[in-house]
Amino acid sequence: MKNKWTATRLQSITQGILAGPPTWTATTFTHDSRQTTPGQLYVAIKGETVDGHDYVEQAFQNGAVAALVSHIPPRLPKDSPLLLVPNVENALLQIGHYVRDQLTATVIGITGSSGKTTTKDMLQLCLSQQGKTHANFRSFNSRWGVPLTLAECMGDEKYVVLEMGMSAPGEIAALTHMARPHIALITTINPAHLADLGSTENIACAKAEIFEGVPSEGVALIPGDLPETSLLLEKAKAQKIAHIFLFGEGPQCDLRLMSYTPDGTHAQVKITLQETPYTYTLNLLGKHFAMNSLAVLGAVQGAKANVPQALHTLAQFQGSDRRGQVIHLGHHISLFDESYNANPGSMKAALEAFGSHPHTGHRYLVLGDMRALGANSKKYHEGLKDLVLATQPRGVFTYGPEMKALHDQIKSSVDAHHYEDLEALITDVLDILKEKDAILVKASNAVKLNKVSDALMKKFIR
Template sequence: MQQLTLNEIKEATGGEFVGAAGVELALTGITTDSRKAGDGILFVPLAGERFDGHDFIDGAFEAGSPAALTHKDDIAAPPGRAIVRVADTKRALGDIARYYKRKYNVPTASVTGSVGKTTTKDLMCAVLSERYKTLKTPNNFNNDIGVPLTIFGLEKEHEAAVIELGMNHFGEIEYLASIAEPDVAVITNIGMSHIENLGSQEGIFKAKMEIAERFTEKNTLIVNGDDKFLKTVTSDKYRVIRFGLDKSNDVYAEDIISKGLSGIEFTVVNGKDRFKAEVTLPGIHNVYNALAAVCTGMCFGLSADECAAGLRNCEYTSSRLEIIEHKGIEVINDCYNSSPSSVRAALDVQKNTSQKRRVAILGDVLEMGEFAAKAHYEMGTYVAVCGTDALVTVGENARHIAEGAAAAGMEDIVSYGDTDAAVKDIEKLVCPGDSVLVKASHGMDFYKITEAIKGM
């Protein structure tokens, strides 16, 4: 992080000083974790469901932090330390990030969408990195805490930034976009993720479009033109670029060749310009993600050769169609998150395996609300249609996956109530020669299943 003064923190948050430390005190870092507190680091305590960061302010000071925020009235600063009292510490974190971004601004691209955000983020960064020193969202830091912390990572050498924006309620994308202030934004697709909170796909579409709410003629929105909702996007306020497989899109892919689990090749067509491209992740859905990255690169002035090199050299976040080989077992580790469409895409990918038997270990897709039973049942039908040899379901909603598969004629099905129960039986469920797809929503802790297989 580049320097901010304590007075700038006060200005950014509209807070007030408590304590005697100098207003010109130089800060070189911001943390919400008291274990990372230290000299020059501002501590921002956040109140959560299990812990309240205010309980760790004294510890942050003892570790050397010169200042902290608070939204409580009974917090006092020890000698030589300062506190800035604000209305809400989490909101203040965003206010500081917005101030910091404007002070040390670089051209920025943001990405949101129901599925594919993180992979698309990785590809966008890889493409831009062919020309620019690029900051990107680490891991899955895409919420009202992660986005500010990402922005604080902007250093003097950065020339561009790729920031992922997530949400599960209305208003979140608009708020995060007000902090990141992207010049270019990508919406990957409109699926069913978080439909429990947003009511319908139309609601999800409306929420995702918040990313362009503040856009002007200087901005560009890049959308999946094959998506039934996003293909309707038009604007006289900002530029819209569409990508997809349909030739009606501004940028599209053709001559697609699958390389099995090692990736996919295709030709990118942009008007009269054409170039060969490839990605090292399997699945047709990753062609869409790659096209979004190419469109972003073009908006930032990159050449076709630079875009192709970025796609080819991309390093991906783990647990997204990650192929792991262990003692004759092939694990398709896609356990970070899940949705009905991404389950189908992962099953399609697994069909490319050369292993003797295909096993799908599928867990609950969360936040589906009233759509849960039907959506999981349809996933089960697709498991059977894909010719999967064995199905293991984990969780209450996932029992509907088992029902759908059984109704479609599948016989080798085992169901568990929770992840730990499946882990205990893992050696009964998989064996050498298997291709094992591991996929569920993040809250199902399916990393335990992947680790259990690796420990066999």
């Protein structure tokens, strides 16, 4: 395939209208005008707060050869090279469909309430040792991120790994009908997006849309220990998928976690894949990471790749950015950076993993709001009390209006401080850490507790 995105080719795929000289050829796509490089096609995406059409001029200044737009932005020269379409996101889906039709690779789709990016990164690492593998950049998993990921394929890949996110029903369906994954993997179901979806059952139904794109001879990998397992199983069976496997700890699971033994900075994991036993090492602490790795090995097996080789590769995995990475700072301080996202399930997993980490100093928690939990938000934040106290922290720093509920629950049991000012929080956290302490930073991404992690790394860099 070796994609060369000529103006006429993209016009044919999208049925758009070319404005300006139709002689351009784009090397790749970008949606970020600030990071546009010469030769790229700038895709003007209209988001909830930012409209990419406002930055087309900047993209051209940075070297874009053309822009994919739904209307002509003001202030552009009349001869600016544009591809006009009625809807930019629909045009991206058309491009994604076109690329997918050309692929001969085994395609794996991943979704779930948490653990998507870690699972994607683990699987990408394992498969890349066995053949050319393409996957989303970071968490490029949205209704426009997935088609842009597909558009980067060259056609000679052996494996393509696509993480799929969503915030509303129907979004996964659109992505999976485009991606048509041979293997569909759901990591877990947690109370996330409750403000929009209302219940974990509705979340499971939205995630289960991924099965709609799987061919009848394909593979479905489903978490087997959840209250929603039977619902997910029913949805997969309704698509007449031939190979459906449960993964988890229970005896009903085809892919089973038999034991998880943390030991210092790593863990030994024992599993069975359809009754075949395996043992391997993970350099990440937390049973949820072991569960992610179990699902990854199920996907490796489903892709007919080499499982023993993947076991060896898993030992090299160091974690995904801001998703449970343990960063060893100066003064032997350990930073557990979980600042990218949070919901009740992932918060539980992170607190349990942090509590199991060996240390000789004190433990501190910096916890920010878990967003989009709807009417039950206060209950979910208050419900963290026992998990927080079980880590035996020296101090707990909470931030944001939602986390005030947790602060009120724990303030009589532990040294607790609540903040609505992020800079004040950062100042106090930087002052309190001493030699050999450990600190966990976790919140929904919009809370921006990554600034706490960044400040810690800047002050205590080795």
